[in-house]
Amino acid sequence: MKKNIAIVMGGYSSEKDISIISGNxxxxxLNKDKYNPFRVLILKEKWVVLDDDNNEYPINKxxxxxxxxxNSIVFDVVFNAIHGAPGENGMLLSYLELLNIPHTSAPFYQMALTFNxxxxxxxxxEYGIKTAISVYLNKGDVIDTDTIIAKVGLxxxxxxxxxxxSYGISKAYTAQEILAGIETAYKEDDAILIESFLDGIEVSVGVIEYQNEIKVLPITEIVSENDFFDYEAKYEGKSQEITPARISETQKNRVExxxxxxxxxxxxxxxxRSEYIFVNDEPHFLEMNTVPGMTEESILPQQAQKAGISLPELFDNAILNAYK
Structure with a gap:
């Protein structure tokens, strides 16, 4: 009997439109001979299943x-395609785990941790991974730009x-731009971080569980036309994403x-999918994305294709892993 797969998409954040594209x-x-896939749109105002004509059927929470x-239809597995809250921050996954419904992401605690x-x-x-120098602020904290600059530089x-x-991210060259950047970042979250600039090659590295092994996918080099890899660069063609990356064998081995x-x-x-910048051939970790884009043009699917893994194979593997 074919399994019923709920593909959850949408979400509560600025990323909901991107998530809907990934979910579709x-x-x-998904292999329709093997699965019965259902599109489940999760928004603040409604949780609904969409049929082929976009008719809506409310989810019983x-x-x-x-x-x-x-007919009451229950789901065997949930494929998580929600970027941001509540799919990527662990909220939805904790609910699914309470209901004992398998899903394609890491357990809710790991998702909550990596979203922060x-x-x-x-x-x-703590594991000796190199990172940028950081300053942390919560909304309402006193902002001392001199202290910030003394620690992270310009x-x-x-x-x-x-x-x-990349919503809410900015690059600052002056104290005044730091203040403006803080204001922009606070529109997305009540907690922010300010990081030192790392000058080097930026790469994106996909790591997945594939056929019961942890697999590092071919590495992608990010070359942004803008000042950094911002929203325009990611989604509006203002960057080159070169796979495999033009890096040395030493750099490749180290980042893997x-x-x-x-x-x-x-x-x-x-x-x-995590981002790194090389400084003197040493990879510095920036952040991890646990619900990466899943369009044909997205970075992780590009990497999988270079590894000889098609989208149907990639998605099928995720569902099989969920059963574990």
Whole structure:
């Protein structure tokens, strides 16, 4: 009997439109001979299943099921395609785990941890992973730009602590720009971090569980036309994403070792894509994305393709892993 797969998409953050695109790609590429896929749109105002004509069927939150033609349909596995809250920060996953419904992401605690940039950095530093120098602020804290500059230098990056797709990130060259960047970041989150600028090659490294092994996918070099890898660069063609990356064998070997070490240190499972910058051939960890984009043009699917893994194979593997 074919398994019922709920592909959850949407979410509560600025990333909801990107998530819907990813979810539809998963829906279109899942093996229909093997699975019954359903698109589940999760928004603050509604949780609904969408049919092929975009008719909506409300989700029963008591057991995460829905009714159609007087039949109650339950899900065997949830494929998580929600970027940001509540899919990437662990909230939805804790609910699914209470209901004993398998899902394609890491357990809720690992998702919550890796969604929090400052907490992720604090963990990986304990394992000797190199990172940028950081300053942390919560909304309402006194802002002393002289102290910030003395610690992280200029230029520096200001980032929301809990946000993705480069929303709310800015690069500051002056004290005044730091203040403006803080204001922008606070629009996305009440906690932010300010990081030193690392001058070097930026790469994106996908690490997944594939056929019961932790696999580092071919590495992607990021070359942004803008000042950094911002939203425009990621989603509006303002960057080159070169796979495999134009890096030395030494750099490749080092970042593969570090990427696998980070994946294990954070006790991850499922999908991950992390960013690193090389400084003197040493990879410095920036952050981890645990629900990466899943369109044909997205980085992790590109990497999988270079590794000889098609989208149907990639998605099928995630569902099989969920059963574990």
């Amino acid at each position: 790609v998963v829906f279109n590429h 008591n057991n995460f099921s829905f009714s159609k033609n007087n 940039k400052r907490d992720t950095l604090s963990v990986v530093k 230029p520096c990056f200001i980032k929301p602590n809990n946000a993705g797709s 070792v570090v990427a696998k070490k980070v994946y294990k240190a954070l006790n991850m499972s499922g999908f991950s």
